[in-house]
Amino acid sequence: MKITKILIILFLALIGFQSCYYDVEERLYPNSGGCDTTNAALSAKVKPKLTGYCYNCHSASNAASAGAGINLETYTNLKAQVDNGKLLNSINHVSGTSPMPKGVTSKIDACDIAIIEKWVANGAKDN
Numbered sequence: 001m002k003i004t005k006i007l008i009i010l011f012l013a014l015i016g017f018q019s020c021y022y023d024v025e026e027r028l029y030p031n032s033g034g035c036d037t038t039n040a041a042l043s044a045k046v047k048p049k050l051t052g053y054c055y056n057c058h059s060a061s062n063a064a065s066a067g068a069g070i071n072l073e074t075y076t077n078l079k080a081q082v083d084n085g086k087l088l089n090s091i092n093h094v095s096g097t098s099p100m101p102k103g104v105t106s107k108i109d110a111c112d113i114a115i116i117e118k119w120v121a122n123g124a125k126d127n
């Protein structure tokens with residue numbers, strides 16, 4: 001009888017604590033408040049980010065000298081890095097993949113990451 005009571009109290013306490021946990025979008029994704037990820041198309045939204053952050057090393061002309069031969073300008077090459085998981089892993093600084101942009105310790109803007117992730121989630125189309 002006593003044990004049953006204790007178990008019930010523990011159970012209620014657990015439920016009580018759980019209900020205190022809720023996702024605050026702004027805290028989980030600090031920049032998503034003002035981040036517009038609609039129409040995350042390659043040419044309109046993603047390429048400009050890559051141009052700003054990545055093409056000084058990963059363009060067709062710079063890849064050999066600065067980007068380890070990885071040219072992210074062509075769709076085929078970019079899609080390959082999407083498919084092997086490295087594009088998102090690199091910008092999210094997931095261990096096992098070189099954190100990008102190379103030489104910078106902080107990640108690129110969270111909203112820019114969200115836009116690239118949205119494009120990938122939508123199938124990483126050549127749009």
Ligand code: HEC
Nearest residue numbers: 053054057066067068081086087090096097098100101102
């Ligand atoms: C300053 C030059 C430079 C910039 C800027 C840069 N990269 Fe890189 N990137 C490299 C080099 C060099 C490598 C080869 C791996 C290494 O040396 O860490 C690489 C490797 C990679 C890889 C393969 C990682 C792996 O572990 O196999 C990906 C994917 C990548 N970069 C994506 C990007 C993206 C996306 C950006 C922009 C957000 C970017 N890089 C910006 C130089 C750069």
